[in-house]
Amino acid sequence: MPATGRLDDREWLKNADPSDMLGLVEALPQHCREAERMARSMPLSRWSDIRQVVVAGMGGSGISADFLRAVANEQSNIPVIACRSDRLPAWVDRHSLVVAVSYSGNTEETLAAYTAAKQRRARIAVITTGGELASRAAEDGYPVIRIRTGLPPRTAIGYTFVPLLVIGERLGFLPAQAEALAETTELLEAQCALYGRKNPASQNPAKSLAVRLVGHVPLVLGTEGRGSVAAYRWKCQYNENSKSAAFWNAFPELTHNEVVGWEQPQDLLRRLHVVLLRDTDDGERNNRRIDITKRIMGQKAEGITEFWAQGVSPVARLLSLVYPGDFVATYLALLYGIDPTPIEAIARLKQAIG
Structure with missing residues (x-):
């Protein structure tokens, strides 16, 4: 044939x-809709003194950091960077927001970045399905967006990227995203x-x-x-x-x-x-x-x-x-x-x- x-x-x-990888690929529009609902229902402090944003993640989770960076470069008045390492930039401090993204919650480099962010008194939010990252964040009192389990991380970009946009909107370093997300899922x-x-x-x-x-x-x-x-x-x-x-x-x-x-x-x-x-x-x-x-x-x-x-x-x-x-x-x-x-x-x- x-x-x-x-x-x-x-x-x-x-x-x-x-x-059924093909089925997971075809499900991206649905994933984006579900992720937006999850992110908008998450309790999130209104931090007003954020001067820079770091998104820490690796592999299929880390690509969402690049997506956010690309959007933020056009829409944000503060710098947003992706960190694919176990070491945060030296300038991360209490005026920084660090979002740790790990689908499994057990990614070695992301856990190390989380620990460093905590030591430097940065603002922290977490996107994960669970694992050690969720446990640490819950114990430390940081907000956690728990996303759908059971997916290869590279097929979960809707669940890892969309919450980053919503966090940006809710914390004020991105404009309102609801209209853009509606357009995106339709497209x-x-x-x-x-x-x-x-x-x-x-x-x-x-x-x-x-x-x-x-x-x-x-x-x-x-x-x-x-x-x-x-x-x-x-x-x-x-x-x-x-x-x-x-x-x-x-x-x-x-x-x-x-x-x-x-x-x-x-x-x-x-x-x-x-x-x-x-x-x-x-x-x-x-x-x-x-x-x-x-x-x-x-x-x-x-x-x-x-x-x-x-x-x-x-x-x-x-x-x-x-x-x-x-x-x-x-x-x-x-x-x-x-x-x-x-x-x-x-x-x-x-x-x-x-």
Whole structure:
């Protein structure tokens, strides 16, 4: 059966995806709605002296910190950074808000960041399903948003990202988010219909791209900000779901270095498929850079595919670039004959570390 036929065969998809990763991807709009309700019902002190925000998290939980940073760069009057480390920046103090995000509640680096935040008397909030992080926060009297259990962390971005937006709104470092979230979930539902399993490959850009990527290496490029964050998410989804090598970079920085490296080795360049994540908000100069880069890479890579941001709000435009990648990576895994859900290499690494 040809690859496109397999992706359109419901029975084949069911057998190839025993943990139903595709179903978890398709559930993102619902996750976003549930997460907003959870976050708005959480008791939260009205801290008025916050001067900077740090979101500490790793892996599938940490990507939500990048999402918040991208939105906050456009909407917040205080700095918001992501911390993917067991060490907080030296400037974190009692005027800082530290949000510790760990789906399991047992992430080593996030627990260390939580401890450091407490020692420095920072304001602290926690997003988790439970574990040691929830226990410590409850004992210390910090607010906890308990999210749905039983998901691979990388499929829980609705539950980890949306509460960050609501916290930002409620503490005043972001504007009201209800309208943006309503727009976003509606847009995600439309994208799910376009990219989901029910839409045939002949009309489904995610299935079509997955077929082209078999045997090739994805290189995902976006513009600094929303586009680069989305590109990094695509890269991680290829790694974790497809078990595939993948790379990413950001405009305009890549035009000052990486573009020079698109000469050798030529056999490797011919194995690359470039995915451009584009946004009309990127500006005229950046879009000119991307168009020129597209012409250069079009002569060297296997192919180039573009996805354009949709929606009005920064949240909608960001997630509209993120969501297609979740589908593509899942379809690619299935075409490789791989169950997209297990992440055995990470489990082995953690076991070896002890």
